[in-house]
Amino acid sequence: MHGYHCEYCQDTVRARVVKRGAFRHKTQFVILEDMTTGICDTCGNRYYSADLVRSVHDIATGAGTGSVWFFLILMFL
Numbered sequence: 001m002h003g004y005h006c007e008y009c010q011d012t013v014r015a016r017v018v019k020r021g022a023f024r025h026k027t028q029f030v031i032l033e034d035m036t037t038g039i040c041d042t043c044g045n046r047y048y049s050a051d052l053v054r055s056v057h058d059i060a061t062g063a064g065t066g067s068v069w070f071f072l073i074l075m076f077l
């Protein structure tokens with residue numbers, strides 16, 4: 001996920017660890033801690049990987065597991 005470009009300002013999007021983030025999934029919120037996201041240095045736009053979005057869905061529907069997060073962390077190393 002490193003080194004790709006922001007679709008708004010064309011600056012570089014960097015991987016950052018966010019201490020806490022809230023995602024809305026239909027009628028409920030899913031709170032994730034220490035999640036890795038892509039954040040544009042210039043405009044601050046955030047990018048979430050497809051796996052992260054899928055994980056939010058899994059947690060919201062009760063299907064989430066810890067191994068999903070381990071896999072996500074490995075992707076950003």
Ligand SMILES: [Zn+2]
Nearest residue numbers: 006009040043
């Ligand atoms: Zn940007």
